[in-house]
Amino acid sequence: MKAAVLEKPKAFYDKFERKGKTQQETTHYCPGCGHGNLHKIITEALSEFGVDDRSIIVSPVGCSVFAYYYFDTGNIQAAHGRAPAVATGLKRSNPESIVISYQGDGDLAAIGGDEILQAANRGENMTVIFVNNAIYGMTGGQMAPTTLVGQKTTTSPYGRKIENEGYPIRMSEIIATLEAPVYVERTALVDFKTINHTKRAIRKAIKNQIDKKGFSFVEVLAPCPTGWKITPVDSQKWIQQHMMPYFPVQAFKDVSDQRESMEIEQRDYSDQEVLDVLGLSQLGEKKQVPASFIENFPTQFMKIAGFGGQGVLSAGVVMAACAMNENLEVTWIPSYGPEMRGGTANCSVILSNSRIGSPLTTNPNVLIVMNGPSLDAFEDDVQPNGLIIVNTSIVDRRVKRDDVDVLYIPLTEIASGLGLTAAANMVCLGAYLEYTKLIDYKSLFEIVPLAIKKKHLVDTNLKAIKEGVKYIRENYSR
Amino acid sequence: MTEEYVEIDLSLPSMKVVSNLCKGCGLCIEHCPKDCIEFTDKFNELGYKYAKYSGEGCTGCGICFYACPEPGAIIVYKKVREKK
Amino acid sequence: MQKELIKGNEAVIKGALMAGCSLYFGYPITPASEIAQAAAYYFPLLGGTFVQAESEVAAINMVYGASAAGKRVMTASSGPGLSLKQEGISYCAGAELPCVIADIMRAGPGLGNIWPEQGDYNQMVKGGGHGNYRNIVLAPNSAQEMCDLTMKAFELADIYRNPCIVITDAYIGQMMEPVEFPTTRKKVPYKEWALYGDEKSKKNLVTSILMNTHLEEEHNKKLQKKYQTIAENEVLYEALNTEDADIVLVGYGIISRILLNVMEILRKQDKKVGLIRPITLFPFPSDFISQAADSVKSFLVVELSNGQMIDDVKLAVNGRKDVHFYNRMGGAVPSVDEIVDVVKKFI
Structure with a gap:
């Protein structure tokens, strides 16, 4: 008899040595936090496509600032909200690399609102994973742009009010209105069905990049039991009851099949070609002029x-x-x-x-x-x-x-x-x-x-x- | 799925919680369709009451693996029929 | 012809391309826009990348990404744009990412105006963003130096893994002068620490976060040591007639050229006037100014600012001699005669 083993995917480091001297086998995330599930799903997809060696993960500012502890890929940490710009620089430099911008809701939808829209609008061939848990986790449970109306946070202690803070922002819907993005989908992490949905979406978003199809965006409704001050099990129920009605879980755009692969020609240029282009090849000797x-x-x-x-x-x-x-x-x-x-x-x-x-x-x-x-x-x-x-x-x-x-x-x-x-x-x-x-x-x-x-x-x-x-x-x- | 074919002893459990990596969130217990994972009364090195396989009923479906946020806390052995 | 008659701003881009720069990310701003325009024209013709970023902030972060990817990359802007870029420059300094940033200074504060000023000295030379870091800062005063010092900036940035600033004013950027260009393009070195998106480099991590206070302190000490090494090895300046001078004029950028005329006029009138032009603003030619202070009677610092570089001159002189100051602000540039009159007051 044989068995298939389902265990920690290979694109994770064996030991999380960057984390510090102790607890090198567990994440820094709180119990029940959705980041761990997503890391697992991403690493599994990278291993499965065989692109972990080519991949670079952009860690944002937020709880996943330390995502680089875990991914056995190239890693870079970006300034708050700037991950799509950093990813643009990486991807344009080495078009064969697989660049994944991993961002939370404060990072992507508040301080980095422009960077994500513009990277999407340029159709950068990258994969963006947007973790929406309706709260700022890292800084201690403050209000996020996706915090629900009435939701209490440390900076909306009486509940988010429409008159003061407006409505929660639906990033997937906004990005799907742009022409360039190839794939935009919102998923959730609440049960077997939604987790499987998330797996499929993230796979597709990475596969699109490998196939040079363009910009793919997956928003994941994820639990933050610590920030919400409820149990991990109740957090998943809370997503189902409160977040999913406002943030519908569905594909908003998918033109993966219609898009051509975008090949980028790369070659070296000779000095002569460089001088020709710069208009410098016509320059020659100094003219002889009487002293x-x-x-x-x-x-x-x-x-x-x-x-x-x-x-x-x-x-x-x-x-x-x-x-x-x-x-x-x-x-x-x-x-x-x-x-x-x-x-x-x-x-x-x-x-x-x-x-x-x-x-x-x-x-x-x-x-x-x-x-x-x-x-x-x-x-x-x-x-x-x-x-x-x-x-x-x-x-x-x-x-x-x-x-x-x-x-x-x-x-x-x-x-x-x-x-x-x-x-x-x-x-x-x-x-x-x-x-x-x-x-x-x-x-x-x-x-x-x-x-x-x-x-x-x-x-x-x-x-x-x-x-x-x-x-x-x-x-x-x- | 990361599938790797290895020889295992049929007497092994079909899933395993690595006790010292479990943070006791209970999501595997919540989502196991066969209700075959349970909390222990003991605290692990991290200070959590961890989950464990009850010892019977696992079908190797893998739901607990993906429900678990920890990269290495759950290992699932799924029996595969030999191809004839 | 041996040389090309070219605008300083355009010479920056041709110099950058000859230095092996392959990516440019920028946002338009007067009076630096010609740099972006030249980049937009030339980079695609040589397989390079030009992206007009959505903002100054995005531009510097694209630079951060491309630098991390091992490429030679640059951006350019002017005062208000540089203010916005400071966070990203601090990140580059913290993560030790080489990059080149041109600052064609204009008048401030706020929106100010588009005429030349030197009010960015403090923000570019002293740090500007958060944390304990220094940029290497080169100050060209001719179109030839716009090319040469841009090329040098790429070399220094790579050697020290540090942001390198090419700082000048609108006049030097707008002016056309003959420039002699190199005929071979520099090869970009392989960078062991960079992220090439391959198996060999995937072990690398580009970051500026060190949560462990001990490690962060060690990192800071390492950076300070690097800046010390730069200070010891990379000082550039031009000194004219300082040996017998009673008064030494100190200025950079367009001011240094006006001071050259001032010195020439006063020398013809038998006034012992010298000139020191810092070419590197960090590292600052403090040792040379300190030596000069032994023999000269006084210094006159002239700036298009409220007096920013003068602090560095005063530190070098350390109270031993008078350090006089003359300035114009808001875009006004002093005439030669105006400064001649000022110098005469002090001799």
């Missing part, structure tokens, strides 16, 4: 200002990139913070032959104004003997100061003549470099094709630069 060019380069503190859409920020970026390409030090910073005045968009650009300190050009020696308000805002800040470039297509006044150099150029009209008003900024850069001769304007031709995202506009922008150069040659030759 005298660097030595003699006068620091340019530029402010480029105008309406949004006039390309003031991109003009700054192109100018900075161009100077960088000539081995100069550069910074670019957009109008930001208290510096922003008068409703203008602007950027500060510094080009220098030495290390740049502050990137802000409070007192520019080059001011480019694409519109009137910009001239009003920044004219007074320009250093004496500085340069101001005025877009006369839009700015209808002359510069008031007589201690600065001024170029009056119809930037927008020139650009319009090329059929691309937005290229006024490039007309300006061509003019600026041709007038100052600080950098050969042709250097811009190396940068513009890289800097402009719309490749069909590159040619027009290059023409705009040449038009700027031409305007200077015709009107401001020195």
